[in-house]
Amino acid sequence: MSIQGYANQFVCDLVAYEPGKPVEETARELGLDPSQIIKLASNENPFGPSPLAKEAMTKALDEAHIYPDGGAWKLRNAIAEKYGVEMGNVVLGNGSNEIIELMCHCFLRPGAALIAAEHAFVVYKLMATLFGADYVEVPDPEFVHDLEAMADAITPETRLVFVANPNNPTGTLVGQEAIDRFVERLPEHVVAVFDEAYHEFLSDAPDTVKYVREGRNVVVMRTFSKAQGLAALRIGFGLAPKAIADVLHKARQPFNANAIAQAGALAAIEDEAHVRKTVENNEAGLAYYHEEFTKRGLQYVPSVANFVLVEVGDGDRVFAEMLKKGVIVRAMRSYKLPGWVRISVGTPEQNRRCLVVLDEILAG
Numbered sequence: 001m002s003i004q005g006y007a008n009q010f011v012c013d014l015v016a017y018e019p020g021k022p023v024e025e026t027a028r029e030l031g032l033d034p035s036q037i038i039k040l041a042s043n044e045n046p047f048g049p050s051p052l053a054k055e056a057m058t059k060a061l062d063e064a065h066i067y068p069d070g071g072a073w074k075l076r077n078a079i080a081e082k083y084g085v086e087m088g089n090v091v092l093g094n095g096s097n098e099i100i101e102l103m104c105h106c107f108l109r110p111g112a113a114l115i116a117a118e119h120a121f122v123v124y125k126l127m128a129t130l131f132g133a134d135y136v137e138v139p140d141p142e143f144v145h146d147l148e149a150m151a152d153a154i155t156p157e158t159r160l161v162f163v164a165n166p167n168n169p170t171g172t173l174v175g176q177e178a179i180d181r182f183v184e185r186l187p188e189h190v191v192a193v194f195d196e197a198y199h200e201f202l203s204d205a206p207d208t209v210k211y212v213r214e215g216r217n218v219v220v221m222r223t224f225s226k227a228q229g230l231a232a233l234r235i236g237f238g239l240a241p242k243a244i245a246d247v248l249h250k251a252r253q254p255f256n257a258n259a260i261a262q263a264g265a266l267a268a269i270e271d272e273a274h275v276r277k278t279v280e281n282n283e284a285g286l287a288y289y290h291e292e293f294t295k296r297g298l299q300y301v302p303s304v305a306n307f308v309l310v311e312v313g314d315g316d317r318v319f320a321e322m323l324k325k326g327v328i329v330r331a332m333r334s335y336k337l338p339g340w341v342r343i344s345v346g347t348p349e350q351n352r353r354c355l356v357v358l359d360e361i362l363a364g
Helices: 023-030 051-063 073-083 096-107 123-130 147-152 176-184 209-213 242-251 259-270 272-296 315-324 348-363
Strands: 090-093 113-117 134-138 158-164 191-195 218-223 236-239 307-311 340-344
Touching (some): 090 242, 096 191, 096 242, 123 134, 147 176, 209 218, 272 307, 272 348, 315 340
Parallel strands (some): 113 158
Antiparallel strands (some): 090 236, 218 236
């Protein structure tokens, strides 16, 4: 018997998460000049990292031989001050993805259930499966979370409900009133997790942190990967009532937030100018894509995040053909949307080039 025969079958049967195709890999495979490739597949910041963060990280390299502060006292205090909570409410993760995993470590087991929307972030399903829990998908009409239906789906076995807001890959948002009604319906054995990776791009963001301050069974996840441009550092955080945060800390690995990432994130909190520049560019880019897709008669989902989901007929083909021309987008078959691609907002020049290439492919 091969070694796979001794591995957990439910792990072997999983389809691994597939990230956006890297620029260097694309260049190697297709013989392209890396400098001529644009990547609009992973919702990254087209302006790069916060300049203040770059400076702080460079200084932090001088002490790269020393283990990081395992409790991340400075960064957790800075986050707590920014969001009006206590340091004990803040849990750092190796990207906010680790907070997802920590929640599953702490609350899922065989027989338990995790609820999410039908077109939500695929990692939720992956994590539920890894922990032997049931994964319950609730339809999302018009690609928007139906929180009433998600609350209706809660059973005595439910432990977690994930709400991505704005949602990836649809870019849609659930408003404050719907969230308030949903939280009021939560039974005491269920934790609601609001995944808010794109929070900074919102002009009128719902307030979910208030539930943490109230001690509700609510966890709010944020990240430094998007607006602050620190995706390579893998640094994110969860805001949670202290009782939940204490449990999460028991499950996390020691030193899960490295010192360079802590230094970069701490400086990025203060770099409001970089975030403002990023958000303004994103607003213009979304408007541009929405207008141009409308002109072309392409169906798309109006987005409030930093990407747009657009129907192109055959997402895999369009992805592959655009890749050959040095433009990387994201095919959506893994989200049960084989006719769609997701396009991140880049610089104005990148956005224009993306549409030129898309037009060429669709015309062919």
